[in-house]
Amino acid sequence: MGEPNSNGVQIAIKPFVLGPWETNCYVVTDGDARDCWIVDASFEPDDLINHIQRLGLSPRAILLTHAHLDHIAGLGQIRGAFPGIPVLLHRAEHEWLGDPVLNLSAMTGQPVSEGEPDGELMDGQELSLGSSRWVVRHTPGHSPGGVTFYCAGAGIAIVGDSLFNGSVGRTDFPGSSPQTLADSIRHVLYQLPPHTRVYPGHGPPTTIGREMKSNPFVRA
Numbered sequence: 001m002g003e004p005n006s007n008g009v010q011i012a013i014k015p016f017v018l019g020p021w022e023t024n025c026y027v028v029t030d031g032d033a034r035d036c037w038i039v040d041a042s043f044e045p046d047d048l049i050n051h052i053q054r055l056g057l058s059p060r061a062i063l064l065t066h067a068h069l070d071h072i073a074g075l076g077q078i079r080g081a082f083p084g085i086p087v088l089l090h091r092a093e094h095e096w097l098g099d100p101v102l103n104l105s106a107m108t109g110q111p112v113s114e115g116e117p118d119g120e121l122m123d124g125q126e127l128s129l130g131s132s133r134w135v136v137r138h139t140p141g142h143s144p145g146g147v148t149f150y151c152a153g154a155g156i157a158i159v160g161d162s163l164f165n166g167s168v169g170r171t172d173f174p175g176s177s178p179q180t181l182a183d184s185i186r187h188v189l190y191q192l193p194p195h196t197r198v199y200p201g202h203g204p205p206t207t208i209g210r211e212m213k214s215n216p217f218v219r220a
Contacts, residue, residue: 016051037059
């Protein structure tokens with residue numbers, strides 16, 4: 001779907017629901033430009049890869065909202081399809097990519113080790129894709145390095161597992177904190193304009209305004 005930003009440019013966000021946990025992974029493009037981002041990389045990303053190749057897109061980065069196994073298990077396959085593509089992740093979880101205990105894959109009996117990231121995502125960091133401008137917001141709680149990608153011009157936030165449609169991310173994992181997650185939602189996400197369209201790591205999109213009014217886990 002396309003979302004117009006303040007300059008009239010269309011942000012296209014194509015979701016792919018991948019793997020046993022039905023993880024949302026996104027291909028993000030700006031207007032008619034061929035450059036794109038891949039946000040999160042779950043199991044068996046063949047459809048995502050085929051979509052990029054079929055449209056002749058040029059992936060510029062894999063942006064990770066966090067490094068739990070269901071958001072990183074497809075990294076090796078995507079890196080193989082697009083050699084040299086950088087993987088960016090918050091420093092708090094840099095070790096998680098290669099550590100099955102930290103990324104929670106060890107408990108599944110199918111350990112996932114995806115090497116190291118190529119760069120760091122930091123709170124307040126500005127990113128650009130075509131003519132669109134984005135900012136990285138640190139939204140820990142579900143995991144210590146959880147981040148949100150926010151485009152004010154288009155009114156879009158890609159939030160990973162911090163906030164869902166009618167729910168929030170789990171906080172019973174090692175490194176999780178229910179109070180920290182609630183603080184991230186109230187003091188970061190709920191400070192965004194109510195019309196902001198939220199693209200979560202699982203489930204359908206929502207808006208900030210809807211969650212502020214009706215989310216049963218974290219009210220404004």
